[in-house]
Amino acid sequence: MxxxxxxxxxxxxxxxxxxxxxxxxxxxxxxxxxxxxRALELLNPPQDEPxxxxxxxxGSGLSGEILDEAGYxxxxxxxxxxMLEVALEREVEGDLFLQDIGQGFxxxxxxxxxxxxxxxxxxxxxxxxxHPTSSPPHRLTRFFTTLHSALRxxxxxxxxxxxxxxxxxxxxxxxxxxxGFGGGVVVDYPNSKKARKVFLCLFVGEGGGGGxxxxxxxxxxxxxxxxxxxxxxxxxxxxxxxxxxxxxxxxKQKAVKGGKDWILRKKDLYRRRGKDDVPHDSKYTGRKxxxxx
Amino acid sequence: MVRLxxxxxxxxxxxxxTTNNFPLKLTDVKLALREADFNPDFLRGFLPRVEWDALIxxxxxxxxxxxxxxxxxxxxxxxxxxxxxxxxxxHIDEGSMTCPNCGHVYPISNGIPNMLLAEHEIW
Numbered sequence: 001m002x003x004x005x006x007x008x009x010x011x012x013x014x015x016x017x018x019x020x021x022x023x024x025x026x027x028x029x030x031x032x033x034x035x036x037x038r039a040l041e042l043l044n045p046p047q048d049e050p051x052x053x054x055x056x057x058x059g060s061g062l063s064g065e066i067l068d069e070a071g072y073x074x075x076x077x078x079x080x081x082x083m084l085e086v087a088l089e090r091e092v093e094g095d096l097f098l099q100d101i102g103q104g105f106x107x108x109x110x111x112x113x114x115x116x117x118x119x120x121x122x123x124x125x126x127x128x129x130x131h132p133t134s135s136p137p138h139r140l141t142r143f144f145t146t147l148h149s150a151l152r153x154x155x156x157x158x159x160x161x162x163x164x165x166x167x168x169x170x171x172x173x174x175x176x177x178x179x180g181f182g183g184g185v186v187v188d189y190p191n192s193k194k195a196r197k198v199f200l201c202l203f204v205g206e207g208g209g210g211g212x213x214x215x216x217x218x219x220x221x222x223x224x225x226x227x228x229x230x231x232x233x234x235x236x237x238x239x240x241x242x243x244x245x246x247x248x249x250x251x252k253q254k255a256v257k258g259g260k261d262w263i264l265r266k267k268d269l270y271r272r273r274g275k276d277d278v279p280h281d282s283k284y285t286g287r288k289x290x291x292x293x
Numbered sequence: 294m295v296r297l298x299x300x301x302x303x304x305x306x307x308x309x310x311t312t313n314n315f316p317l318k319l320t321d322v323k324l325a326l327r328e329a330d331f332n333p334d335f336l337r338g339f340l341p342r343v344e345w346d347a348l349i350x351x352x353x354x355x356x357x358x359x360x361x362x363x364x365x366x367x368x369x370x371x372x373x374x375x376x377x378x379x380x381x382x383x384h385i386d387e388g389s390m391t392c393p394n395c396g397h398v399y400p401i402s403n404g405i406p407n408m409l410l411a412e413h414e415i416w
Contacts, residue, residue: 098406098409103416106304107303
């Protein structure tokens with residue numbers, strides 16, 4: 001099936017059924033959560049006081065929940081009313097707005113300490129009508145200029161999106177630069193088809209802590225090797241990620257695939273789905289066989 | 294779920310509306326109170342960004358008179374708690390926001406303000 005942004009405009013594509021499907025899909029939840037954590041890593045907001053963030057295209061609040069958890073106060077905008085309704089049902093903490101980001105924001109200058117956006121920008125790349133104000137460059141220009149003024153100096157905006165071609169990346173970055181942003185594109189796992197993620201890392205002024213240098217993207221081998229690399233070339237939070245992945249490896253906190261916990265979880269899932277002949281749980285479940293010698 | 298904290302940042306963004314477009318006037322509001330965690334550090338950091346006059350005007354429009362008219366010099370605990378209540382705990386569920394300059398009405402329904410513009414209002 002073709003990409004969702006090519007099928008219909010977002011407020012129509014994310015109708016009631018699609019909004020529910022999107023929010024209840026555990027795989028999407030996981031991907032969104034991972035990308036939000038990574039975006040926060042790259043955002044690197046000031047640590048001394050809780051920041052006030054803007055979530056662009058907050059949707060049903062999957063990313064907002066993570067912002068809540070991390071203790072940020074935030075406001076979110078989205079164009080799909082059905083998604084916002086789901087967000088209301090889920091009782092996220094942030095303020096929600098029904099807004100078309102291609103029409104620009106009305107926030108006063110310097111309102112936010114940072115902005116994140118997960119899987120949104122690609123929706124701005126299609127023209128809905130032939131009217132000059134709905135051409136993608138026009139809408140992008142309006143979006144980036146108003147975003148630039150709504151952010152504090154210094155601060156950052158991290159926008160994850162799914163480009164279909166390098167031309168799109170080129171178009172977006174050039175418009176962002178013209179709007180006054182510094183920064184560039186960070187590509188995580190560039191050699192993987194599935195895990196590849198593109199983050200637009202935009203700086204207002206010096207871009208907050210860590211200088212105005214664009215952080216390095218993650219590579220496949222990183223977590224295993226511990227990648228000896230100059231410190232300031234990476235996002236500040238990355239050490240936390242490494243600590244966590246190390247802890248996972250040592251403490252076996254995560255259910256290892258094929259382990260007893262994993263088997264029990266899977267069997268439980270199959271039973272809940274009503275699958276027939278799921279084997280019983282017993283003391284032998286997931287037990288290792290003794291090596292015979 | 295518009296709270297006064299975001300209302301205080303919101304100006305009209307219709308085409309050509311660049312002066313006197315803040316603060317949006319609140320009318321016909323239905324309020325809901327929801328408790329939130331008290332976070333004095335956040336308030337202290339956020340307060341310099343608040344337009345005090347606009348906040349006072351908005352809080353009077355929704356019928357809350359607990360805040361002093363003049364921007365206070367000193368922040369004591371009582372005042373922070375009042376600010377916390379006004380900025381973060383009062384939610385506007387229904388109502389409308391009107392631009393004082395161009396008169397554009399942004400309706401708030403079900404706690405979500407509709408900020409969409411008509412075609413002739415887009416820049």
